[in-house]
Amino acid sequence: MLGRLFGKIRSGLAKTKSVFTGVFDLLRGKGKVDQPFLDQLEQLLLRADVGPRATAEIVDQVRQAFRDKEVTGEVEAFVKQQLRDLLATETPGINWAAAGPTVVMIAGVNGSGKTTSIAKLAKRLQTDGKKVLVAACDTFRAAAVEQLTVWAGRIGCEIVKQGQGADPSAVAHDACEKAKARGFDVLIVDTAGRLHTQTHLMKELEKIHRVVAKQVPGAPHEVLLVLDATTGQNALTQAEQFSKSVRCSGIVLSKLDGTAKGGAVFAIKQKLGLPVKFVGLGEQLDDLEPFDPDAFVGELFEKE
Ligand SMILES: Nc1nc2c(ncn2[C@@H]2O[C@H](COP(=O)(O)OP(=O)(O)OP(=O)(O)O)[C@@H](O)[C@H]2O)c(=O)[nH]1
Numbered sequence: 001m002l003g004r005l006f007g008k009i010r011s012g013l014a015k016t017k018s019v020f021t022g023v024f025d026l027l028r029g030k031g032k033v034d035q036p037f038l039d040q041l042e043q044l045l046l047r048a049d050v051g052p053r054a055t056a057e058i059v060d061q062v063r064q065a066f067r068d069k070e071v072t073g074e075v076e077a078f079v080k081q082q083l084r085d086l087l088a089t090e091t092p093g094i095n096w097a098a099a100g101p102t103v104v105m106i107a108g109v110n111g112s113g114k115t116t117s118i119a120k121l122a123k124r125l126q127t128d129g130k131k132v133l134v135a136a137c138d139t140f141r142a143a144a145v146e147q148l149t150v151w152a153g154r155i156g157c158e159i160v161k162q163g164q165g166a167d168p169s170a171v172a173h174d175a176c177e178k179a180k181a182r183g184f185d186v187l188i189v190d191t192a193g194r195l196h197t198q199t200h201l202m203k204e205l206e207k208i209h210r211v212v213a214k215q216v217p218g219a220p221h222e223v224l225l226v227l228d229a230t231t232g233q234n235a236l237t238q239a240e241q242f243s244k245s246v247r248c249s250g251i252v253l254s255k256l257d258g259t260a261k262g263g264a265v266f267a268i269k270q271k272l273g274l275p276v277k278f279v280g281l282g283e284q285l286d287d288l289e290p291f292d293p294d295a296f297v298g299e300l301f302e303k304e
C-alpha cells in the first residue's frame with residue numbers, strides 16, 4: 001500500500017521534478033558559493049516556479065550561511081531545509097469540528113478541479129470511516145449537479161441537490177439541516193466556478209458562507225480553494241484575489257500530475273500563508289493525497 005502510494009506521488013511529481021533537477025545538479029556540483037553560483041540558484045528556483053519572494057529569501061539565506069565556502073552536501077541539506085520550512089504548517093489536514101458535522105466549502109475558478117476534488121475527498125474520508133454528505137451548490141449548470149450526482153453514486157455517499165437555477169444558499173441550508181439531523185460527520189459543499197471580478201458571484205459565495213455559519217456552529221470549518229497547478233504563478237494571483245473576498249483556510253492543488261509548475265506551492269505558502277492541504281494527482285477517485293511537505297521536498301531532491 002505504502003509503495004503504491006509513494007509510486008503515485010513520484011509519478012505525479014515527475015514533471016515538477018524535472019525542473020528541479022537543475023537546482024540539485026547545481027547543489028551537487030563543485031565550486032564555491034560565489035555570486036555566479038547564487039545567481040544561478042536564483043534563476044533555477046525562479047524557473048521552477050518557486051516565486052520571486054520565496055526565491056530571494058532562500059538565496060539570501062544561502063548567501064549568509066555559505067558565502068565563498070565550498071559547495072558541499074551541507075549546502076544542499078540547507079536549501080532542502082529552507083524549502084521545508086517554507087511549507088511548514090500548524091494546520092495540516094482537515095480542521096474537524098469539535099462536535100456535529102464538519103462543513104468543508106470548496107471554491108475556485110471555472111474548471112480548476114473543484115467537483116472532481118470533492119469526489120476524491122469524499123471517497124478518502126469515507127474510506128477513513130466518516131459519514132459523508134455532499135451538497136450540489138453549483139446550480140448554475142444542470143450538468144454540474146449531474147456530475148456530482150454521478151460521483152456520489154459511484155462513491156456511495158449521499159447528496160443534497162435541487163434543480164438548475166435554484167438558490168445555492170438554499171441547497172446549502174438544506175444540506176446543513178440534513179447533516180445535523182442525520183448525524184453526518186462531514187458535509188462537502190460544491191460551488192460554481194467564478195472569477196473574483198464577478199462581484200455578484202462572489203457575493204453568492206459569501207452568502208453560502210453565512211448560511212452554513214448560521215446553521216452549524218463553527219462552520220465552515222474549512223474553505224478550500226482549488227487551484228489548478230498547471231497555471232503556476234497565475235494560481236497564486238487567483239488565490240490572492242479569492243482570499244480577499246472569502247476567508248480561505250487552505251488550498252487543494254489539483255492537476256499536479258500534468259505540470260512542471262508544482263514549485264508554485266512554495267510561492268503560495270510564502271505569499272499567502274495558506275497551507276496546501278491536498279494535492280490532485282490524476283482524474284481518478286484515488287488520485288488525491290494529503291500534502292506532506294517533507295515528502296514533497298524529499299521527492300523533488302530524490303535522484304532517479
Ligand atoms: N490530470 C488531472 N486532471 C484533473 C485533476 N483534477 C481535476 N481534473 C480534470 O479537470 C477537469 C475539470 O474538473 P472539474 O472537477 O469538473 O472542475 P470544476 O472546478 O468543478 O469545474 P467547474 O465546476 O466547471 O468550475 C476535468 O476534466 C477533471 O477530470 C487532477 O488532479 N489531475
Ligand SMILES: [Mg+2]
Pocket residue numbers: 114115116138144191192193
Ligand atoms: Mg464543478
